[in-house]
Amino acid sequence: MTRFAPSPTGFVHLGSLFASMVAMRLARQTNGVFYLRIEDTDKKREVEGGITKIVNALSKFGIYFDEGFDKDGNEFGNYGPYLQSKREEIYKSYIKSLIEKGLAYPCFCSPEEIEKQKEEQTAKDLRVGYYGTWAKCRNLSMEDIEKNIKEGKEFIIRLKSEGDIEKFIELNDLIRGNLSLPENDQDIVLMKTNGLPTYHFAHVIDDHLMKTTHVIRGEEWLPSASLHLQLFNIMGFKAPLYAHISTIRKQDGPSKRKLSKRKDPELSMEFYEKEGYPIQTVIEYLTNLANSSFEDWRKNNPLAPLEDYNIRLDNMSVSGPLFDIVKLEDISKTIIANMNTDEVFNLYNTWAKSFDADFAKIIEDNKEYYYNIFSIERGGVKPRKDFSKWSEVKNYISYFNDELFAENLVSGYIFDNLDTRREDIINTLQNYLSLYNENDNNEEWFDKIKVITDKIGYTKDMKQYKKNPGNFKGSIADVATFIRITMTNRKNTPDLHRIMIVMGKERVEKRIHMALEFLNKMQ
RNA sequence: GGCCCAUUGGUCAAGUGGUCUAAGACACCGCCCUUUCACGGCGGCUACAGGGGUUCGAAUCCCCUAUGGGUCACCA
Numbered sequence: 128m129t130r131f132a133p134s135p136t137g138f139v140h141l142g143s144l145f146a147s148m149v150a151m152r153l154a155r156q157t158n159g160v161f162y163l164r165i166e167d168t169d170k171k172r173e174v175e176g177g178i179t180k181i182v183n184a185l186s187k188f189g190i191y192f193d194e195g196f197d198k199d200g201n202e203f204g205n206y207g208p209y210l211q212s213k214r215e216e217i218y219k220s221y222i223k224s225l226i227e228k229g230l231a232y233p234c235f236c237s238p239e240e241i242e243k244q245k246e247e248q249t250a251k252d253l254r255v256g257y258y259g260t261w262a263k264c265r266n267l268s269m270e271d272i273e274k275n276i277k278e279g280k281e282f283i284i285r286l287k288s289e290g291d292i293e294k295f296i297e298l299n300d301l302i303r304g305n306l307s308l309p310e311n312d313q314d315i316v317l318m319k320t321n322g323l324p325t326y327h328f329a330h331v332i333d334d335h336l337m338k339t340t341h342v343i344r345g346e347e348w349l350p351s352a353s354l355h356l357q358l359f360n361i362m363g364f365k366a367p368l369y370a371h372i373s374t375i376r377k378q379d380g381p382s383k384r385k386l387s388k389r390k391d392p393e394l395s396m397e398f399y400e401k402e403g404y405p406i407q408t409v410i411e412y413l414t415n416l417a418n419s420s421f422e423d424w425r426k427n428n429p430l431a432p433l434e435d436y437n438i439r440l441d442n443m444s445v446s447g448p449l450f451d452i453v454k455l456e457d458i459s460k461t462i463i464a465n466m467n468t469d470e471v472f473n474l475y476n477t478w479a480k481s482f483d484a485d486f487a488k489i490i491e492d493n494k495e496y497y498y499n500i501f502s503i504e505r506g507g508v509k510p511r512k513d514f515s516k517w518s519e520v521k522n523y524i525s526y527f528n529d530e531l532f533a534e535n536l537v538s539g540y541i542f543d544n545l546d547t548r549r550e551d552i553i554n555t556l557q558n559y560l561s562l563y564n565e566n567d568n569n570e571e572w573f574d575k576i577k578v579i580t581d582k583i584g585y586t587k588d589m590k591q592y593k594k595n596p597g598n599f600k601g602s603i604a605d606v607a608t609f610i611r612i613t614m615t616n617r618k619n620t621p622d623l624h625r626i627m628i629v630m631g632k633e634r635v636e637k638r639i640h641m642a643l644e645f646l647n648k649m650q
Numbered sequence: 651g652g653c654c655c656a657u658u659g660g661u662c663a664a665g666u667g668g669u670c671u672a673a674g675a676c677a678c679c680g681c682c683c684u685u686u687c688a689c690g691g692c693g694g695c696u697a698c699a700g701g702g703g704u705u706c707g708a709a710u711c712c713c714c715u716a717u718g719g720g721u722c723a724c725c726a
Contacts, residue, residue, distance in 0.1 A: 134726055169725055238724075254652060255722070283724055292653090309653065319724040326726050350654055350721040371655095376719080378661085385719085415675090419663045422675055444663075446656050447719065454662065454676050464689085509689045576685070589685080607685035619687035 129154050129341040130334075131185075131192075132164040135177030139184040140394045141386060141450070142345065145413050146372055147190050150343040152414075152438045154193075159340070163195025164209045164333060168323040176200075178210075184396050188406050206337045211329050218324045221332055221362070222284055222317060230361055231317055233282040234264035235275045258288065262314045284318040288357070296353050301341070301370035301440040308353035315354060327354055335364040343440075346371045346447075370440050375416065376447040386450060393452060403478045403517025407433070408459035415458070418442045429465060459515035468502040475501070478517040486521050489528065499629045500527050504621050511621060526615040527630065532638075535616055540645060542612055551601065553646050554583045555609045556639050565632040572624045580606045613642040 131147040133139075154161035163182070167173055174180070179200040185191075186198060194204025208214055225231035234257075236244075241257065248255045265287060267275075275282065290310035298306045317328040324332070334342060349371045359366035377386050386394040393399075399409050410433060415421045417438050424436050463471065479487035490497045504511050514523055525531040542552060562575045577587055585601040586592050592602040611623050614635065620626060627635050 132726090136726095166726060172725070234724095241723090249651090252651085281724095303655075306654080313722090316724050321724080323724095325724070329726095345720095346655075347720060347726090353654095373656085374719080416662075419675080422662090426675085442664095448663090449661060451661055451676075457676055504688090507689095511688055513688070573685075580685095602685085604685050611686065617687090621686095621688075623685075 128160045128162075128338050129343055130162045130164055130337070130339055131190075132166050132330075132333075132344075133181055134169065134172045135165050135167050135174060135181065136172055137174040137177035137180035138388075139181055139396050140388065141396070141413075142375055142394075144185065144188055144190070144396065144409070145375060145416070146343060146345060147185060148188070148410065148413055149370075149372060149417055149438060149440075149443075150341075151190055152434075153341065153343065153440070155434065156437050160193045162204060162206070162209065162337065163192040164337065165196070165211065166326065166329065167210060167212045168319070168325070168329060170212075170321070187400070188396070188409060211333070212323060214329075214333070215322060217336070218318065218328065218332055219322070222324075222328075225286075225317070225361070226284070230287050231284050232265060232267065232287055233272055233276075234262075234285045234314075234316075235267075235280045235282050236264060237281075254292075256313045257285065257315075258292075258313045265314060281320045283316050283320055285314040286317050286358070286361075288312050288314050290353075290357055296356055298352055298356060298369065300349075300352075301368055302373075302443045303349075303371060303445050304441075306349075306352075308350075308356075311354040311357050313354075327351065327358060330355060331358040331362060331364065334367055335359070335362065339367050341370060342367045343370045343372060346373050370443075372443065373445055373447040375450050377450045385447075391450075393450065401482060401518070403475075403482065403520075404455070404459055404515070405462055405474060407462050408455065408515075411462065412455045412458050414438065415454075416444075416448050419444075456515035460512035463514060464510040464512045466505075468498065468505050471505070472498050472501045475517050475520055479521075482518070483521060496527070496629070497524075500524050503625045503629060513621070526617060526620075527626075529634070532616065536641075536645075540612055540616055540642065541618065542609070545649070548601070548605075549646055549649065551583050551585075551605075552609045553643060555579055555606055556613060556643055556646075558582055559610060560636065560639050563632075563635065565628070565635070567624075569624050576603060576606055576610075614638055 129150045131143075131150055133143060151161045153159070165178055165181075178196050179198060182192075182196055182198050182200070194206065195209045196202055202209055222231060226233075236257075244257075244261060245255045248261070262285070264285070288311055290312040292309055292312045294310045295307045296310050298308055300306055315327060316325050318324050323329075330342075333339075352369060352371070356366055374385050376384055377391060388394055399406075411421070411425070414433065414436065420442065421436055421438075428435065466474070476487060476490060479490065514520055526535065542548070545552075558579045559575070562578065564571075567575070580587050580603045583600075583606070585603060585606055586599045587603045589602060589604065592599050592604075596602075607623060608618060611618065611620055614620075614623070614626060614630065630638075
């Protein structure tokens with residue numbers, strides 16, 4: 128039984144996705160329950176529609192809850208409410224019993240007073256905070272309390288901590304192992320003036336009542352884990368098991384730092400959608416960050432569903448990993464390479480409809496043509512790894528589109544050494560035009576390239592050519608390049624023969640004529 | 651500043667006292683395959699932060715130093 132417990136800010140970043148993914152996978156692996164609880168005790172942070180935004184953003188990356196909230200923001204599950212502000216009465220009743228037991232007390236100190244005290248402590252080089260003799264309201268008499276309340280003074284409820292800063296408490300973290308933390312001696316706030324609990328108190332009450340067995344959260348909570356253990360103990364609850372996940376960092380000049388919302392676009396989930404990284408890419412990258420042995424598993428099980436891999440907490444890194452977009456792209460290329468044409472075609476279309484509507488329309492109008500384009504060299508034993516994200520696709524296949532190809536030609540063809548080779552190129556193209564048969568198979572097609580090579584006096588012997596290029600006018604590779612540039616105006620493309628089959632006879636011939644016209648005009 | 655956590659190649663990392671002249675992956679470089687590019691194959695590069703201990707033996711345990719990160723709210 129584990130959970131994801133964000134504030135309803137509506138913003139899901141890579142770190143939250145990471146934590147929630149690990150938590151969910153862990154629950155699923157053990158047939159446990161994974162639920163969503165919204166921590167809205169700070170009304171300032173709340174964003175309109177925040178809950179549905181979070182649920183939707185996570186669901187795009189395959190994160191689903193067994194209890195909590197659905198995509199419309201409707202609550203479901205047996206241990207609710209899952210919205211902390213609706214649990215106010217629950218917290219209050221526990222607070223009451225704590226006060227009765229003398230384990231908590233009202234504090235009337237104003238924020239200004241606390242601030243002043245802090246300055247004094249700093250000036251005296253003392254530990255700051257509300258503790259020991261600094262906890263002024265700790266021993267207020269019943270009369271004082273009543274008087275203050277009568278005067279209408281605002282108050283908060285504080286823990287009457289019996290912890291000793293000199294003593295240590297053992298925490299067996301599922302990721303980090305045995306940790307020794309100093310006890311908490313601060314009279315921390317349990318309930319705020321608005322009547323809602325602080326995170327610490329809500330965490331203890333909710334995770335007990337909701338029967339959470341595993342708390343998976345960011346390492347920023349580690350220092351307060353001691354306090355949480357103390358609270359569980361005072362309440363007489365059994366503490367859950369903790370797993371503190373290290374923060375994903377980024378190299379920024381000489382230092383590593385936390386991913387920041389303002390500086391790092393890759394922190395936001397929208398970035399991955401916009402760039403068009405497949406969902407699986409992001410999840411597999413994060414899984415790999417969680418357990419690096421995942422990549423070995425993936426290598427041995429290239430097509431197995433991700434769910435078959437079990438994440439292990441004790442294999443997770445304790446030092447914060449650096450975010451590496453290059454690695455992510457490599458993973459993405461492999462994932463896309465393993466997809467069949469239908470998948471690529473459909474996923475690309477879905478992406479294009481949202482982020483490149485014009486091109487999506489073009490594809491829609493020429494479905495078969497583009498489907499064939501996507502099928503080039505796909506599905507074999509050695510699939511190409513041409514792109515890592517959908518936003519790269521258009522540029523990659525643009526030469527198939529007559530208009531985009533024409534646009535590209537505005538700056539001319541990219542033939543090398545035109546002045547000396549113009550005749551050879553013209554010769555090649557004219558020969559090719561007469562020999563070309565759209566029904567040729569690869570072998571027949573290549574035989575014709577060989578014929579042309581002979582005719583224009585180039586060599587078919589690449590080994591010899593590579594040894595002594597100066598001995599030859601040119602090679603069969605040059606002939607292929609002439610045709611490649613004529614068709615695509617690029618030097619690097621997938622299999623030329625396949626490209627021409629997809630382009631069709633008419634387009635192939637037209638492009639030869641275009642190139643010939645260009646070459647003849649140069650005279 | 652106090653406290654906590656960490657530190658293995660450019661990056662992610664395996665490693666839990668002997669099997670470490672330290673795995674694998676990404677990146678980079680070279681070669682092979684090859685009509686181009688990719689894919690693939692082969693090879694190379696580069697690491698236990700530094701210093702002290704403990705031990706027959708340390709990447710692994712202890713201490714110190716350095717560096718990085720986290721935290722010290724009526725925010726979560």
